[in-house]
Amino acid sequence: MRSILRSAAFRRVAALSAAFCVAAFLLFAFIYWQTAVFETRRIDDLVERQSATLARAPTEEILWTVNTGIAHDLHRVTFAALFDTSGRLVAGNLETIPAGLPIDGHPHWLRVARADAAHQDTEAVIAGRTLPDGRTLVIGRTLDQLAQLRAVVSRALELGVIPAVVLALGFGLLAGHRTNLRIKAVQVVLDRVRRGHLAERLPVGGGGSDFDQLALGVNHMLGELERLLNELHDVGNNIAHDLRTPLSRVRAQLERARRVCTTREELAAAVDRAVLGLDQAAGIITALLRLAEIEHAQRGASFAPVDLAEVLREVADLYGPIAEAKQIVSTLALTPVAPVHGDRDLLFEAIANLVDNAIKFTQPCGRVEIALLATPDGPVVQVGDTGPGIPSEQRVQVFSRFHRVDKSRHVPGNGLGLSLVQAIVRMHGFSVSVSGDAGQGCVVRLLCAAAPARDTVPPPPAVAAVAASSPVTLQPRTV
Amino acid sequence: MDTNLAATDAGKAGLHGRRILLIEDDHEMAKEIRDELVDRGFQVEHAATGLDGAAKAESGRSDLLIVDRMLPELDGLSIIRRVRAKNLDTPALVLSALGDVDERVRGLNAGGDDYLTKPFALSELAARVEALLRRPSETRATVLRVGSLSLDLITRSAQRHGRSIELAGREFQLLEYFMRRPGQPVTRAMLLESIWKCHFLPQSNPIDVHVGKLRRKLDAGDEPALIHSIRGQGFVLRPDA
Numbered sequence: 015m016r017s018i019l020r021s022a023a024f025r026r027v028a029a030l031s032a033a034f035c036v037a038a039f040l041l042f043a044f045i046y047w048q049t050a051v052f053e054t055r056r057i058d059d060l061v062e063r064q065s066a067t068l069a070r071a072p073t074e075e076i077l078w079t080v081n082t083g084i085a086h087d088l089h090r091v092t093f094a095a096l097f098d099t100s101g102r103l104v105a106g107n108l109e110t111i112p113a114g115l116p117i118d119g120h121p122h123w124l125r126v127a128r129a130d131a132a133h134q135d136t137e138a139v140i141a142g143r144t145l146p147d148g149r150t151l152v153i154g155r156t157l158d159q160l161a162q163l164r165a166v167v168s169r170a171l172e173l174g175v176i177p178a179v180v181l182a183l184g185f186g187l188l189a190g191h192r193t194n195l196r197i198k199a200v201q202v203v204l205d206r207v208r209r210g211h212l213a214e215r216l217p218v219g220g221g222g223s224d225f226d227q228l229a230l231g232v233n234h235m236l237g238e239l240e241r242l243l244n245e246l247h248d249v250g251n252n253i254a255h256d257l258r259t260p261l262s263r264v265r266a267q268l269e270r271a272r273r274v275c276t277t278r279e280e281l282a283a284a285v286d287r288a289v290l291g292l293d294q295a296a297g298i299i300t301a302l303l304r305l306a307e308i309e310h311a312q313r314g315a316s317f318a319p320v321d322l323a324e325v326l327r328e329v330a331d332l333y334g335p336i337a338e339a340k341q342i343v344s345t346l347a348l349t350p351v352a353p354v355h356g357d358r359d360l361l362f363e364a365i366a367n368l369v370d371n372a373i374k375f376t377q378p379c380g381r382v383e384i385a386l387l388a389t390p391d392g393p394v395v396q397v398g399d400t401g402p403g404i405p406s407e408q409r410v411q412v413f414s415r416f417h418r419v420d421k422s423r424h425v426p427g428n429g430l431g432l433s434l435v436q437a438i439v440r441m442h443g444f445s446v447s448v449s450g451d452a453g454q455g456c457v458v459r460l461l462c463a464a465a466p467a468r469d470t471v472p473p474p475p476a477v478a479a480v481a482a483s484s485p486v487t488l489q490p491r492t493v
Numbered sequence: 494m495d496t497n498l499a500a501t502d503a504g505k506a507g508l509h510g511r512r513i514l515l516i517e518d519d520h521e522m523a524k525e526i527r528d529e530l531v532d533r534g535f536q537v538e539h540a541a542t543g544l545d546g547a548a549k550a551e552s553g554r555s556d557l558l559i560v561d562r563m564l565p566e567l568d569g570l571s572i573i574r575r576v577r578a579k580n581l582d583t584p585a586l587v588l589s590a591l592g593d594v595d596e597r598v599r600g601l602n603a604g605g606d607d608y609l610t611k612p613f614a615l616s617e618l619a620a621r622v623e624a625l626l627r628r629p630s631e632t633r634a635t636v637l638r639v640g641s642l643s644l645d646l647i648t649r650s651a652q653r654h655g656r657s658i659e660l661a662g663r664e665f666q667l668l669e670y671f672m673r674r675p676g677q678p679v680t681r682a683m684l685l686e687s688i689w690k691c692h693f694l695p696q697s698n699p700i701d702v703h704v705g706k707l708r709r710k711l712d713a714g715d716e717p718a719l720i721h722s723i724r725g726q727g728f729v730l731r732p733d734a
Contacts, residue, residue, distance in 0.1 A: 286724070300612060304693075316595035331663055332689050335702040359692045370697050431696060 023193040027186025031179050038175045046167050050160055057139045057155045058121040065119060065141040065153040076151065080105050093126060093138055093154030103129075104149070111150060117142040126154065137161065196225060200232075212240040245414055252416035253302070256429070257295050264291035301430040305415070308360070308437040317442075319353035322393055322462060325362050326386050333369050341378045347385040351393035354462045356442045361462075364438040365395055367431040368458050372399035375456070392463025398455065405452040412448060435460075508626050509534045514555035516546030516572065517588070518564050526559070529615040530622065543567025550576050555583055557626055559618075562589040562600070570603040577604035584625040588613075597692070616726040620678040627677055637672040640732030642711065642719055644672050651711075653719075658710050663688065667707055671720060671730035680727035704728055 068076055080094040084107050095106025103109065107129045111117075115124060121141045128134060140154035199217055206214045215236060216229040264287075271284030330346040337344040354361075372382045380400040387394040404412050411417050413436040416429040439446045443464050450456040513535050517523040520541070527537045538555065540546035543564035550558055550572055558576070560569040573585050587605040589596060600608045607621050637644045642653045649665050651658040660668060666688050671679060681700040685691040708720050717733040 289725070296612065316598075328689050328691070332685075332691065332695070332699045332703075333697075335706050336697055336699050339702055359690075362691060363693045366691070366693075366695055370695055374697060 019190070021190035021193050024186045024190030027182060027189055031182040031186065034182065035175060035179055038178075039171070042167050042171060046163065049163060053160055054139075054157070057157070061121045061139050061141045061153055061155050062119070065121075065143050065151065068153065069119075069143045069145055069151055073147070076145075077105050090128065091156045091158070093128070093140060093152065093156070095152045097150040097152065099148040101150070106152070108152060108154075111142065111152060112140055115140055115142050115152070117144055117150060119143045123157070200229070207236060207239075212236070212243060248417075249415045252429070253298070256298055256416060260291040260294040264288045264295075267291070298430070301434070302415075305430060305433055305437050308434070308441055311441055316357055317355050318358070320356045320358045320361055321353055322351060322361070322386055322395060323348045325358065325365060326384055326395065329362065329366050329369050330384055332366065333373060337373050337382060340373065340376075342373060342376050342380050342382055344373075344382045344384065347383070349386055349388045351386060351388045354393060356444075356462070357438075360438045360441070364435045364460070365397070367435050368395075368397040368460070371431055372397050372401070372456070372458075375399065375401035377401065389461075392461055395460040395462060396457060398450075398457040400455045403450040403452050403454045403456045404448055409448045413446075508623065510536055511556040511626055512536045512538065512554060513557045513559060513622065514538050514540065514546070514549055515559045516540045516543070516550070516564065516569065517559070517561045518542065519561070525615065526618065529619060533619055535622070543569070543572060547572045547575055550583070551579055551581070553579070553581050553583070557622060558583055558585040559622070560585055560587055560605075562587060562591065570600060570605070573604040584628070586618075586621055586625060614725075616678075616723075617680050617682060620680045620683065620726055623677055624674070624679075624683065627674070637669065639672050639675045639730060640719065641716075642672070642732075644668055653711060653713075654716070656713060660710070663703065664707050664710070667703060668711075671728070675730050675732060678723055678726050678729050683727070 068079055071079070076096060080096055083092055083094050093106075093108055095108035095111075096104040097106075097111055098104050101111055108126065109129050112124050112126045115122060119141060121139045124138060124140050125135045126138050126140065128136070137157040137160075138154045139157060140152060142150055142152045145151055203214050203216050215233045218226050218229045218233065220226075267284060268288050271281060271288075275281045275284055326346060326348060330344065334344065369382065369384060376382055376399045381398075382400075383396075383398045385396045385398075387396055408417070413432045415433045417432070418429050435446060439460065442462070445461045447459050447461075448456065449459070513530055515523060515526055515530075515537055517526065517539070518541050523539055523541070527539060530537050538549060540549050543566040546560065546564065547567055549555070550560075558573070560572055562569040564572075569587060569589075573587070576583060576585070584606045585604060587600040587608045588611060589600065589608065590611045597608045597610075606625055609618060609621060635646045637646065642651065644651045644665075646669070649660065651660055651665075651668060667684065670684065670687060681698075682694065684700050684704075685694070704720060708718065711719050719733055720728055720730050723729055
């Protein structure tokens with residue numbers, strides 16, 4: 015119970031109820047006061063004027079007015095009476111001049127009894143005047159209505175506001191309880207996550223309330239956390255292996271060299287081999303650092319318009335001879351597209367990595383096709399090859415650090431190329447996708463624009479179709 | 494053909510005794526750099542703080558400045574700006590842990606002539622040092638000659654021993670780069686940056702393949718090689734005659 019009272023929901027409701035009470039009270043008070051004041055002033059005014067007007071009239075008229083006034087007073091609101099010089103009633107509905115009434119023509123509040131009502135005192139506004147002939151004229155009006163209004167307001171307060179407040183507090187307790195249940199549910203999930211069950215997620219109701227939005231946000235964060243921790247775990251294992259292998263090889267080589275080498279030349283050669291191994295390890299570390307650097311870089315800090323066609327031409331030119339050496343046919347097909355906003359050097363590196371991979375994994379006499387396409391979603395850089403392809407179930411993992419499609423690690427490289435591509439793509443707000451399947455070659459598409467909110471990327475055109483769109487073919491040249 | 498490090502020291506390049514001012518606060522790194530450069534025949538002066546470095550640099554006694562960006566008291570780029578403000582055009586090489594293009598541009602705009610990101614190979618540093626000390630002369634000559642090789646910049650054609658050599662676009666740029674720096678070590682990074690505007694080292698070795706192609710074109714039959722590999726550093730073009 016204590017926790018319910020402490021809950022934010024209950025407190026909010028309690029505060030609202032209090033505010034409601036105060037507001038209602040103020041409202042009623044205001045209405046009452048305004049009405050009373052207004053009404054009072056009106057009555058005062060009326061009585062004073064009536065008194066003044068009537069006093070100036072001739073006696074017969076006064077008498078007549080008094081009597082007809084009373085006769086016509088259906089609501090019994092009027093007091094009117096004429097008293098002679100000795101205070102005896104001449105005409106009217108007051109028995110005597112009200113006690114304590116100053117005879118000054120001004121309206122005063124008094125309790126008076128009607129002559130025709132049985133002992134019923136009412137509050138009234140009375141004005142008494144002395145006429146020129148010495149007689150006293152008393153005019154007044156009852157304040158009954160005002161008293162009724164007061165009674166109504168009080169009852170409204172009793173019957174209306176108080177139950178409303180009680181009801182509100184009841185709802186508050188209920189809301190507080192519900193909130194507590196939700197928070198407990200959240201605490202349970204977070205506790206499990208803390209203990210290592212990274213797949214747990216917060217329950218999200220369908221209502222779209224701010225609580226649900228918060229839960230969605232936390233779930234998204236937990237998803238990222240899970241992904242990163244899994245990646246770290248994998249990376250940890252892989253780093254250990256990928257760094258230890260060259261390092262232990264170097265160690266073994268040096269130990270052996272020390273024992274076996276007799277000449278300076280042999281020793282120098284052994285040292286050279288050791289340096290190569292160390293460079294390999296250093297390369298992995300540098301690549302990892304670069305990856306971290308890119309992933310943490312501030313997006314857009316050094317972005318400028320980039321001509322993708324120019325970048326592709328440079329990459330194709332750079333890798334042309336390697337493709338030639340492997341007798342791979344490489345083609346370049348460029349469609350005019352608008353410049354994209356980004357970092358030219360990083361985009362160059364990403365595309366170069368894709369082309370590097372394509373050439374590395376394609377068998378001799380295969381094909382690598384580099385293309386720049388204009389699609390409704392934006393410019394697309396497409397690199398396709400006729401290599402072994404990536405099995406469809408590895409299409410997402412292939413971008414994680416150190417992932418190798420062929421687990422035996424025979425192909426050279428540090429396994430970080432595609433991670434780098436993904437980091438660069440993410441940093442630009444672009445998207446990258448892989449298609450093809452084992453044995454069917456591989457096509458990587460880089461959409462150089464913010465991806466539309468769709469679940470699936472449309473399948474890329476067949477590799478042959480791309481080649482048909484006026485390619486600039488770099489044929490192996492005979493030297 | 495391979496040639497080892499010792500043959501490319503400052504003495505052979507005519508740079509023996511050139512004074513290099515190294516402004517670097519990491520003492521281990523400074524020792525490594527200094528040892529490497531002294532081995533190659535340069536004189537190296539060391540300053541470990543920004544203010545000390547600035548004072549020594551502004552004296553104008555050095556032939557080359559190697560400046561780390563992050564320094565105590567005064568950062569590297571400010572030192573270079575001060576030197577330039579004194580109308581000293583001492584070549585300056587900036588060393589930095591910050592690799593992105595924004596930072597590189599900033600470094601070059603401050604008056605730096607070259608920019609190396611850590612970690613770097615000492616051989617890379619040595620090649621850059623030599624390149625800065627022997628800035629290629631911007632001659633108005635339309636034909637470059639190194640030994641038996643000549644390159645016509647207008648017709649973009651090369652000749653060796655009377656034999657004409659056909660060059661595709663990039664091959665021409667590659668050969669021109671070498672011929673403007675005869676006898677000077679050229680690293681793969683330098684070639685990637687100048688010719689392909691590429692600021693990272695690709696995993697495969699495209700440069701080696703490009704240079705290999707060029708060599709095969711230049712060396713017909715049993716002509717002596719013009720472009721040599723320097724193990725652990727890069728390549729060098731040496732005249733054969």
